[in-house]
Amino acid sequence: MTETTRSGLSRRSLGTALGAGAVALAAPGGARAQTPTTLRWWSPQTAPAQREAYNFQIRTFEEANPGVRVVFEATSDEGYPAQMAAAFASGQVPSVVTHLPHFAVATYWQNGLLEPFNDVINMIGTSNFYEGANRIYEITPGQFAGTGIGNSAANMMWLRRDLMQRANIAEAPRTWDQLRDACRRMQGGGVFGAPLPYARNSMTSLIFICFVHGAGGSIFTPDLQVNVDNDAFRNALEFYKSMRELCPPGATNYSWGESLTAFVAGATATGIYTGRVLANVAAQNPRIADSVTCARYPTISTNVAPWTFNDFPSVMIPKVAPNMALAKRFAAHLFRADGYIRQLHAAPGHVLPVLKTISAMPQYQENALIQKYRAEVDLMSESAAAGHNLGWESTRHRPNTAAGRIIASHVLAEAVQRYVINNEPMAAVVSTTAQRLEALMRG
Template identity: 75%
Template sequence: MTNKISNTLSSGLGGVSRRTVLTGIGAAGFAAAMPGIRRAHAQETTLRWWSPQTAPAQREAYDYQIRTFEEANPGVKVLFESTSDEGYPAQMAAAFASGQAPNVVTHLPSFAVSNYWQNGLLEPFDDVIAMIGPEKYYEGANKIYEITPGQHAGTGIGNSAANMLWVRTDLMEKAGIDAVPRTWDQLRDAASKMQGGGIYGAPLPYARNSMTSLVFVCFVHGAGGMIFSPDLEVAVDSAEFRNALEFYKSMREFCPPGATAYSWGESLTAFVSGATATGLYTGRVLANVNAQNPGIAEFVSAHEYPTVSEDVPHWTFNDFPSVMIPKDAPNMELTKKLAAHLFEPDGYIRQLHAAPGHVLPVLKTISSMEAYQDNEIIRKYSDDVDRMAAAAAAGHNLGWESTAHQPNTKAGQIIASHVLAEAVQRYVMNGDAMDAVVSDTAMRLEELMKG
């Protein structure tokens, strides 16, 4: 997405060993890859917080959290340092290699956290979860971080429901559609009826990029399938995977010509601008519509994305933006206090309100607070926000496809390889034979898992 879902391109260290990470980058590489580091006064204890999420409204919220933490801990200085959505793997690798790891890192996807944990680079997060209060979380919110049974590699800073179906109720009414589509057939029918007069039915991506890969994973689960079995065997040679490819191809006629180059930003803009009758995105739609196209603001609504039939449950893509602590971070006791401080209601709510409805609370106690509800967007679209929150809390991603699945620490590498996006392009755009596409995709996935 414009400033979020692109995080999911990378898995952090790409599966390399701790020794490789710590010896593979020299001083020059460290200097090139690290964010700017400012020297604190000698008498201060300095904690460093890294994040790729640095929009102005978010920085304002972070500044408040930093100020209140410093006031509560005299003599402690917190430095916020921005990383890059695309560049954080190199920046993190350089930090680990140099022994200059930050204290707290936020907003990386959950499968990056699992990769760092697997390589022995993270401090267990259980002390921080205990400080926050495990009973405050939505049920199962931390399961994705339990890479090692009984220990947590991190926690979520928020939830995202990245593949919500956005509909225009005015266009539905005009087309005589009386219910939000629940199945794929209903979605195609609705897209067909609403398409026309310069408006397309849907903004699905068909490019060789991470959005196409991630969205197609959602469609495979929407067909009742999976990319990997629970024990992480490649599972794409299935009727469900083929059905997902076939349906995705059938939707091409309802997408704008430019969809062959769409990523998250273009898909979002297509719906917000009124170029498509349906959308596929998180809650950022709400703020963007109200700011950029208020004429349709009262007609947009979010729902879980349709599946092949009502017998197949919805599958919501949540990249689980995270909080983690490098194992070698200095001042560990204060570091854990800072990590827990990020969930103090006054600061956490400010952070969530920086993009209302886009990043959703991981704490159920926050969702019910009057201070959280006291936001124009959240009040206006309370039903939609509630649906997104519930969907995200039960969500999954390629790093953890279901509650029955083992964590897949190769998920980031697979998305970055574009194997799944290429399968879509070969079948939809190039007309390659289904069996060849499926066979080649399975083989490439097996190679990536073994690599």
Template identity: 65%
Template sequence: MTALQQEGNTMDSNSIWLRRTLMSGISRRSVLQGLGTAGLAAGLSLPLAGRARAADPVTLRWWSPQASPDQLKMYQTQIATFEAAHPGVKIAFEPTSDEGYPAQLAAAFASKQLPNIVTHLPSFAAQNYYGQGLLEPMDDVIKAIGEDKYFPGANDVYKTADGHYCGTAIGNTAADMLWLRKDLMQKAGVDKAPTTWDELRTACQKMQGGGIFGAPLPYGLNSMTSLIFIGFIHRAGGQIFSPDLAVAIDSQPTYDALEFYKSMREFCPPGATNYSWGESLTAFVSGATATGIYAGRVLANVTSQNPGIADSVTCATYPTISKDVASWTFNDFPSVFIPKDIANMAETKAFAAFLFEPKGYIPQLLAAPGHVLPVLKTIAEDPTYLADPIIQKYKAEVTLMAGAAAAGKNLGYETDKHKPNLKANEIIASNVIAELVQRVVLNDEDAKATVGDIAKKLEGLMKA
């Protein structure tokens, strides 16, 4: 077998053609015109032939907080495929933390010891870092992936004031769905999914007992409590900031949300005072709570860890204070972004586009089916994606989550009328919203005085 035939076993036809052409000495412009947008390297100008001859391999560092064992396995497959197709380029995956990434990235930017690519952080993190001049525009990566492949508006949250994109979406999450046990509902005489807070309290009260608690809401001083409680304020009809980004937390909906959140404490396990994402997820999956609040990872975890309840699990959008208040779903818009001051930018952008190639992107999504949902229409309609047993089994739930996520928002993008909030990352990292919950709900401090104090802290963060 010739070297070129061996190469053909690990490279797609566009990559082989690009490498041949570059080695023949044809101009870069001619290469790119010939490729158009058909392949992952289109418009990215990855110097494959030069890298093949390089004495020292290029190493690209990839950071992500999404690093469950099944996801790591899929990442390693993507990495191996990319490395085989791009001799001389190595990818080093480094897991980060949902709670700790602000400090990790702050240190990386300060020391110039930067990852080449960061994935699965919230969109508001990308907006924040871009606003500080720390990120590379992602326009050419989006074009290489194919703008027409995305669902409409998938990248709107990444639009910047200077007309570029600070990142691109690698998925959607409906992060605060209400998860339910149909078997427990039937046993307790709960005949439908709750749609209002009063209905939710009643359902939790009826289902609690026999060692099972009603809900796993978080009350810890952490990002989950902040992000989840922001959703409760919106589901009371309020907001953290006005559309022009004036602090608007001191309002009746915030007091209503605090009152309800406090009333739910009796239905949550004692350890909920320290709950973050992992503890809340485990509480529902293990059967310790009758309801859950999480994204679609519930489906894969129940299937593998507690299959006895798998046929009884379903979800709904989280209830609001009344039927007059519209639903609000937290979508962190898991992102891909690239720090500005890195070496090997061409290789990094080629790898970023490569992450969306179907042979790698579909297995990555299906490492936790229903959790991170596809942002490309071509993937959502792909028979390989749709054939997954969990996607098939929970078709109604996945469809509901996809619709909720598509309309979802977050602190950096509270409503369609809001300006992008470039301070959202610092606000979440400060835990100031979680502090509000702990002081009023756990410590029984005066709500009016505490909200006023938190409003001042938010104003200070916005001005910093």
């Protein structure tokens, strides 16, 4: 990793400028650039509190860089693959993209579409990151495809102590049998047991991958051979089907927003989501706030360790983005303490800091929700730090740069629908899924 950026500024001088809140765009000879320059920032994370934090970060960057305008443009969790494909095809790419999952970044990097992120990591300061935080982005040795804007523990199991107490459930379920039993005992009176998704979308694919790992399996072997024709994959399908009766009727159309809302609104006794639950409960359903807690999601047996899905929300820069030096400065600016903490506090526990220097700051720690749910935030932080996703299923696995393509294909969500909704034979579903995965791996 080089210590000097392409712009010729040293890491130390850039770090000092970032810390002071000023990295101004200067024309040759020291005169300020007169022609307005526009940077485009894309992200699928667009909740009102997050937009407010983004506006602060944009304003402070523009103030430090007269003549520069930053425009925020919303993408979506389900729609970004098509939006990014169109941008790359047309050459009209954004300057900076944040909050896409790591496996999407890996795919774009493999296709030669991204600028190396080494300069930005140096600007932020390599020693400020948690140890190993960027290892997942080092797809090419010595080069980084991006970095994380945060960590996430996307498949935490959310519970309500009041409903557990009413159902005489003393502890959080640890196994699938215990989960199913708990959901049945808490279901009733308009409350369903769980908000699992069964739609043809990325949430269903991603959550089902968690259940495959919860069965002791994986989608691919460590050397990236398809690994679904086995008992673990079949057990995951069988259990997922058994949970359908404990989910709301509308779960056949659920994506992330609907699943989150079901738990927050009190329509389900358990939830499966990141720490955004905390902010949404506080704002939308405070009557249950004192009862909400979380645990790692159950697995098939106590012999199988929990597997946390961390999509490693990212920051990346397209290779053909205009005004590259300025785009890199803006990407680094997103990690300046005042703005970064505002982002994290927009949904405390949802996106967790990747910078150890930020985690230690009183300004971060003193947030009311982080204080109230200290145990839950600590558990999510610990779980996310050890988390994985389809692009890196375990520490033994090679990086899978086809993961983004696989998720976008919905092949795993379709396996769920075929077996659970259409009642197709298990053997046919597994065989077709394996064949389709093999074809996707071939490109």
